[in-house]
Amino acid sequence: MNDQYCEPARETVTETKVRKSLFIAHVCICRDETEARERIRGISSEHRQANHNCWAYRVGTLKREEYFSDDGEPAGTAGKPILGAILRQELTNVLVVVTRYFGGIKLGVRGLIEAYGKAASEGITASGKISLRARTGYEIWMPYDMVKLVERLLDTCDTGGDFRSSEYGEYVTVKCAVPLECSESVEKTFEEWKNSRRINGWKKAG
Template sequence: MIPYRTIEETDDSIETLYEIQKSKFITHLRHVDSEEDARAFIQSMKKKYFDARHNCSAYVLGESADKQKSNDDGEPGGTAGNPILEVIRKNDLTNVVVVVTRYFGGIKLGAGGLIRAYSHAAVLGIEAATVLAMTPFIQLNEVVSYDLLATVEHWMRQKEIRSLEADYAENVILHLLIEPANLEAVKAALTDLTAGRAALTTGDESLIAIPADS
C-alpha cells in the first residue's frame, strides 16, 4: 500500500477569505475521491458564486497523485489554476479539490500579483483544513488471559500502540494496529512481556488516517 496525505472529509467545504487591492479571493476546498466528485464541486462553486469574475480551480487525485488538473477560468494563462495546483503539490496532498473565487476590486494585480494572490489564497485554505496521513498498518490480533490484560494495556499505552475495539469472551482479543516495519519487533516484545502466553496472529494491512505533523 502507498502512504499518502489528504484532508479530512467534512460535510461542508472549508472556506477562507483573502483580500488584496480591493479584490476578494474566497477559497473553498474539500476531500474528493474521483474526478466526477471534483468536477461536481467546482460546478457547485461556480453556481454559488455565479456573479464572480473568476472561479479558478485545481485538483489532485489518486494514491500516487497521478491525476492532476487546473483551470484559470478566464484569468491570464498560468496565473491562477497552476499556482493553486502547485500549493497542493507542495503540501504533498491528493484526493483534494480547491476552488478560489475572485471578486475583482477594480485594481489590476498584474501576472505576478495574480500568481502570488492565488497561491496565498490556496495556502490559507489548506492551513484551515485538517491534514491526514494515510498510513499503512497491519492488524496484529493478540489473545490474552484477563490476568495479563492490565500488563499488556499498560505496555500499549507506554508505546502509544493504536488499536481497534477489543473482544471480551473467555479470553480477551486485542486488535493492535502496527506499522509494517515494526511488526516483528512488536511481536517479539509481546511474547517476552507475556512469557509466551499470548497467542499472536497477523491480520490484514490497511491504510489508517492519522493527523499529519505538518
C-alpha cells in the first residue's frame, strides 16, 4: 500500500495581471470538504466586490474528493484549469480560489483558461509542497520493562518524534501514529504481545 501523498507546504496569496484583469490566487490547506467549503465562503465574502471567485479543491489522503466551480465564468474556463494545476502537482488537501477583478478587456474562452490556469499554477508554486505519509493512530498500555521493545518496533517504521508520545503512571501509555504501510504488521505484533501478556492492551485511536 502506498501511503505517501503531497500537500502544500504553506498557504499563500499571489497576484497575476492579464490584460488589465487582476487574478488573485488563494492557496489554502484543507483536509476535508467542510473545511474547504468554509474557506471558499470566507474568501468569497472578503472579495464580494470581485467579478468572480472561482475555485477547485482536492482533499483526502487515500480516497480523494475533487470539485470545482466556474462561479459565473463560461463553463470549463476557470474551475477546471484550476483543478488541472492542482493535479499536475499531484497535490491533495488543497483548495485554490482564484479571484478575478475584471479590467475591462474580454479574454475569450482560451484566454480565460490560460489566465486561471496560470494564476493557480503560480500560487501553487509559491506555496511549495511537502511529502507526507497517511497514518493510523494507536494507543498501547504496557509495563515499564516493555517500553524499549515497543520503541524499537516503532522506530523501524518511521514513528518517532512528533508521531509518538508517552505517559508514565502505574503503567506506560504510548500514543503513536504509524504509517499505513506498517499498520498490519504492527497490529499483528501488538496482538501477539497482548496474548502473551507482555503488554496490557492496545487500540486504534483517532
